[in-house]
C-alpha cells in the first residue's frame with residue numbers, strides 16, 4: 573500500500589520548471605528520504621503533497637486520495653513541517669499550538685497539545701515565550717504543530733538544517749521514536765547524506781525536477797557496489813600528476829586532491845591499482861571504502877538514466 577503516489581507531475585513557476593514529469597511512490601509505514609541538489613524541486617513536491625500548490629499536469633495522491641480534489645480531508649491526515657517555520661516571538665509554545673489547533677478545528681485541543689509537546693520534548697518549556705527558544709527548540713515546536721492532528725503522513729522539509737549537533741541528535745531521536753509507529757509514514761528532505769542513511773528505509777534522488785534514483789538504501793548501494801573506492805595518500809603532494817598517469821590505462825574513475833587520489837574501481841582491481849601507484853610515486857598510505865549513499869548520490873547526478881532499486 574502506498575502512502576504517496578506522484579504520477580508524471582510537472583510544476584512550473586513562470587519560466588522555471590520545478591518538477592518535470594516526476595513519478596514517485598512511497599510505501600506506507602516507511603521513513604523515506606528525499607535527496608537532491610539545491611533547487612531540485614524537493615520543497616515544491618512537499619507543497620504539492622499538502623495542496624499548497626497545484627500541479628500543471630499529472631496526479632498527486634496521498635493515502636489513496638487525489639490531493640487536488642480531497643483538499644481539507646488530506647490536510648488532516650498529513651503533518652507538514654515547512655523548510656522555514658517561524659512563530660510569533662511573544663507567544664508561548666503552548667499558545668502557538670493552541671492557535672494551530674484552533675485554525676484546524678481540532679477536537680480535544682489541550683490533550684493533543686500536551687501529547688505533541690511531550691513527543692517533541694518541550695513540555696517543560698511550553699509556557700516560555702517562543703522568542704527565547706533556541707533554533708532546535710523552534711524546529712521541535714514546528715514538528716509539534718505538524719503532529720497536532722495525529723497525522724498518518726509526516727512531511728519534514730530539511731528539519732535539521734542549521735541545527736547544532738545536539739539539536740540534530742535530539743531531532744533524530746524524536747524521528748526514530750515516531751518511526752516505531754508502523755502506521756506512520758515519514759518523508760524527510762535533507763542535504764546530509766549520513767542523516768538520510770541513518771534514518772530512512774528508502775530514498776529518492778531528484779535533480780532539476782526529475783527523478784534520478786529511487787529505492788531502498790541497501791538496494792541503491794548494491795546497484796553501485798561493483799566498485800569500491802581506494803583513497804591513496806601521496807607522500808609528495810607534487811606527485812599527483814605522476815600518480816594520475818600511472819592509473820590512466822586502467823578502467824577506473826580517478827579524482828585527485830592536493831595530496832591524495834581517489835580511485836573507483838572493482839574490488840578485484842585494487843591490488844593492481846595499489847601496485848601501479850607504489851611503483852610510480854611514494855605512497856604514504858591508503859584506505860579502501862565500500863560505497864555509501866554519497867556514491868549513490870554522485871552517480872545519480874552524473875548519470876541521467878533513472879535507477880530504481
Ligand SMILES: Nc1ncnc2c1ncn2[C@@H]1O[C@H](COP(=O)(O)OP(=O)(O)OP(=O)(O)O)[C@@H](O)[C@H]1O
Nearest residue numbers: 585588589590608609610611612613614615616617
Ligand atoms: N514561488 C516560486 N516562484 C518561482 N520559482 C520558484 C518558486 N518556488 C520554487 N521556485 C523554483 O523552483 C525550483 C525548485 O525549487 P524548490 O524550492 O522546490 O527546490 P528544493 O529542492 O527544495 O531546493 P533547496 O534544496 O535549495 O531547498 C528552483 O529553481 C526554485 O528557484
